[in-house]
Amino acid sequence: MNVSPPIYLDNHATTRCDPRVVEAMLPFFGETYGNAASTTHAYGTLARRAVEDARERIAACLTLPAQSVYFTSGATESNNLAIQGYLRRWNRPGHIVATAIEHSSVLEPIEVMRSLGYDVTLLSPEQHDSPLAGRISPEAFLAAVRPDTVFASVGLANNEIGVIQPLRQIAEICRAKGIVLHTDATQAVGKIPLDFSELGADLISFSAHKLYGPKGIGALVVAKRTPPLRLTPMIFGGGHERGLRSGTLNVPGIVGFAAAVELCCHNLQAESDRIALMRDRLFDLLKSGLGEEIALNGPSWERPGLRLPGNLNIRFRRLDGETLLLHLPQLAMSSGSACSSATAKPSHVLLALGLSEPEARASIRIGLGRFNTEQEIPIAAAAIINATHKLVQSNAILG
Ligand code: PMP
Numbered sequence: 001m002n003v004s005p006p007i008y009l010d011n012h013a014t015t016r017c018d019p020r021v022v023e024a025m026l027p028f029f030g031e032t033y034g035n036a037a038s039t040t041h042a043y044g045t046l047a048r049r050a051v052e053d054a055r056e057r058i059a060a061c062l063t064l065p066a067q068s069v070y071f072t073s074g075a076t077e078s079n080n081l082a083i084q085g086y087l088r089r090w091n092r093p094g095h096i097v098a099t100a101i102e103h104s105s106v107l108e109p110i111e112v113m114r115s116l117g118y119d120v121t122l123l124s125p126e127q128h129d130s131p132l133a134g135r136i137s138p139e140a141f142l143a144a145v146r147p148d149t150v151f152a153s154v155g156l157a158n159n160e161i162g163v164i165q166p167l168r169q170i171a172e173i174c175r176a177k178g179i180v181l182h183t184d185a186t187q188a189v190g191k192i193p194l195d196f197s198e199l200g201a202d203l204i205s206f207s208a209h210k211l212y213g214p215k216g217i218g219a220l221v222v223a224k225r226t227p228p229l230r231l232t233p234m235i236f237g238g239g240h241e242r243g244l245r246s247g248t249l250n251v252p253g254i255v256g257f258a259a260a261v262e263l264c265c266h267n268l269q270a271e272s273d274r275i276a277l278m279r280d281r282l283f284d285l286l287k288s289g290l291g292e293e294i295a296l297n298g299p300s301w302e303r304p305g306l307r308l309p310g311n312l313n314i315r316f317r318r319l320d321g322e323t324l325l326l327h328l329p330q331l332a333m334s335s336g337s338a339c340s341s342a343t344a345k346p347s348h349v350l351l352a353l354g355l356s357e358p359e360a361r362a363s364i365r366i367g368l369g370r371f372n373t374e375q376e377i378p379i380a381a382a383a384i385i386n387a388t389h390k391l392v393q394s395n396a397i398l399g
Contacts, residue, residue, distance in 0.1 A: 004330075006329060006330050006331055006332040007330065007331050007332065007372075007376045007379065007380050008332045008369075008371065008372070009331055009332055009333045009366045009367060009368065009372070009380060010332050010333055010334050010365075010367050011310055011367035011368060011369030011372075012159045012160070012162075012187060012210075012310075012311065012334070012365060012367035013334060013367070014209045014210065014215065015209060015210060015211065015212045015213075015369050015370070015371075016212065016369075016370075016371050017209075017212060017213060017214050017215075017256070017260075018212040018213075018259075018260060018263060018370070020259065020263060021212060021213055021214065021256045021259045021260045021263070022256070024255055024256060024258075024259035025214065025252040025253075025255055025256040025259070026252075028047070028050065028251045028252035028255050029252050032046050032047060032050065032251070033047075034046055034047035034048075034251075035047060035248055035249075036048045036050075036051045036248075036249040036251055037238065037240060037248065037249070047249075047251045050251060050254070050255050051071075051249055051251060051254050051255075052066075053258070054254045054255050054257060054258035055069050055071075055254075055258075057258040057261070057262055058219065058257065058258050058261045061261050061262055061264075061265035062189070062194060062195075062196045062221075062261070062265075063195045063196055063197040063198075064196045064197065064221060065224055067224075068221050068222055068223055068224055069219050069220075069221055070219060070220045070221075070222060070241045070242070070244050070245055071217065071218070071219055071241060071245070071249060071250070071254055071257075072217075072218045072219060072220055072245055073216055073217065073218060073250075074207045074208075074209070074215070074216060074217065074218035075103075075105065075184060075186040075205045075206055075207035075210075075218045076105040076218075077218065077220075077234075077245075078205030078206070078207070078218050078219060078220035079103070079105040079106045079109065079153075079182075079184055079205045080105065080109045080234055081220050081231065081233075081234050081244070081245065082153075082182040082203040082205055082220055082231075083106065083109040083110060083113065083151070083153060083182060084109050084112065084113065084232075084234055085231035085232050085233065085234055085244075086151060086180055086182070086203065086229070086230075086231050087113050087116075087118065087150075087151055088116075088232045089230050089231055089232040090150060090151070092150075093117060093118070093119075093148070094118055094119070094148050094149070094150035094151065095118070095119040095120070095121065095146050095148045095149045095150065096110060096113060096114075096118050096119070096120045096121070096149070096150070096151045096152065096153070097120075097121050097123060097141065097144045097145060097149055097151075097152040097153075097179075098110050098120065098121075098122055098123070098152065098153040098154070099122065099123045099125060099136050099153075099154055099155065099165075100122040100123060100124050100125070100348070100352040101125055101134065101155070101158055101160075101161075101163075101348070101349045101352050101353075102153060102154075102155050102184065103155065103159060103184055103186070105184075106153050106155065106182075106184050107122075107348075110153065119148075121144045123136055123140060123141065123144050124140075124352055125163070125352060125353060127353055127354040128297065128353040128354050128355050129354070131299065131300035131302060131303055132299055132300075132303065132306065133161070133163070133297070133298050133299055133300070133353055134158060134161045134163030134298045134299055134306075134349075134353060135163055135165065135166070135299065135306060136154060136165050136166075136170070137166070138166055138169040138170055138172075138173060141154070141170050141173060142173050145173065145177055145179065149177065149179050150179060150180065151179065151180050151181075151182070152170070152174055152179050152180070152181050152182070153181075153182040153183070153184070154167060154170055154181070154182075154183055155183060155184040155185075155186075155187075156183045156184065156185040156187070156188040156194075156199075157185070157187040157188040157191070157192065157308050158187065158298075158349060159186070159187045160297075160298075160313060160336075160347055160349040160350065160365055161297050161298030161299070161307075161311065161313045161349060161350075161353070162187070162298060162299075162307040162308035162310075162311025162312075162313065163298050163299050163306055163307060164188065164192065164305070164306055164307065164308065167183055167199055167200070167201065168198065168199060168200055171199060171200025171201055172200060174200070174202075175200060180202045180203065180229065181200070181201045181202050181203070182201065182202065182203040182204075182205070183199070183201040183203070183204050183205070184205045184206075185201075185204050185205060185206045186205060186206050186207050186210050186218075187210060187308060188206075188308070189206040189210075189211055189261070189264070190210070190211035190212075190260070190261060190264030190265065190268070191211070191264075191268075191272060191308055191309060191310070192268075192272065192308065192309070193268060193269070196221065201221075201223070202222075202223045202225065202229055203220065203221065203222060203223070203229070204220070204221035204223075205218065205219070205220055205221075206218060206219055207219075208253065208256065208257040208260055208261075211260050211261065211264050212260050212263065212264065212369075212370055213253075213256050213257045213259070213260030213261070214252070214253050214256040214257070214260075216250060216253055217250050217253030217254060217256070217257045218257075219257070220244075220245075222244075231244060233245060233246065235247055271370060272309040272310075273309075275309045275310045275368050275369065275370070275372070276304070276309035276310070278368050278372055278374060278377050279309065279310055279311070279312055279366075279368050281374075281377050282312060282366065282368070282377050282380060282381055283296070283301070283312055283314075285377070285378060285381035285382075285385075286314065286381055286384060286385065289381065289382075289384075289385035290384075290385055290388055292317065293316060293317050293318065293319075293388060293392065294314050294315065294316055294317070294388075295314070295315045295317070296312075296313070296314060296315075297313040297314065297315050297336075297350060297353065297355070297363055298311070298313050298353075309368075310367050310368040310369055311365075311366075311367060311368075312365070312366040312367075312368070313336075313350075313363060313364070313365050313366070314363065314364055314366070315336075315355070315359055315362050315363045316362045316363070316364075316388065317362070318362075318392050318395065319362055319388060319391055319392065319395075320361050320362055321335035321336045321361055321362055321363050321364045322335045322344065322361070323391065324364060324384075324387055324388065324391060325364065327387045327390070327391060328383055328384065328387050330383055331380055331383055331384070333364050333365065333366055334364065334365045334367075335361075335363070335364055335365070336350050336360045336361055336362070336363030336364060336365065346360035346361050347360050347363070350363055
């Protein structure tokens, strides 16, 4: 039996590691296996050189000083280090502003800081009936700032509805008010043009596996400031990464991370144009096949600049997203519920847009990426349209 693998449409969850990235990593599992901290011999010095070279290449792509890049195990760790590392060191009463649509690896550490005495404001985004749905306006951000606000966290691009935030304007407010700004840029790096030197954020998290690199490696950027930003480590040990993050460096991962960032940066415009075209075609096909049965979650279709090129988030009028996915084993997509717990909860992002629980559950997220092909688009659209019609009909018969 020749069963073809499902079409992968879940590129916000993770991306396939690019074969060129794998190629770049291979020698560091083999002949160059040294510990980057063992600089008393050639194995270690070669590994160390590869790490520093990778740091410089990543920094160059993102217009950053190399010394501001610290390697971590991924964006979850980077977000924790930014939030807990900064605020535990600050260690004075204060107020935090974040958005209600942050990833759980931002929201959970913020809740930890709340439990330690910090006051927290979680900003609601523009609501689902607005053309700017999901956006945090700089005015709303400014209105939430208080004289005692010390820290803010605003994700650059959302992992569910793809909305891109006006971070530069928010950073200007933070700069003027003396607030340290963290941004979770995990979904944005490699997908939209970014000049970190102009972005204005003080702490920036991102991860290799979202940009066609390996899993288990990420970075936290700690911008150069006067006086310097000081963070308490979350992991103690041998003092790696200039004391901020102990633990033997993942040399193959770091080398792969740099290769992945470079591939994204060198081909960014052409790649994002191609992905956005596929995404637009998919939505057009779905709209013409399903009409009023579907609606778009997130920013309006007339505002393409507000959404990541590969993102589509669709709400069905009469269907549950999970049920639909069960009937579409030939497609790999994600539903509007978080299945990390036994009882799948509706997405907090969709609820924060003002959607009801049933509406959130009636949603699916589609994430297109580098390895999708134009040929897959009509196949995916036809599968979704057929499954929707079938389910709507059988629901009507049942009741
Ligand atoms: N932030 C965002 C916006 C994400 O999409 C993810 C991954 N789902 C993370 C953080 C966590 O990244 P990692 O898997 O590298 O820990």
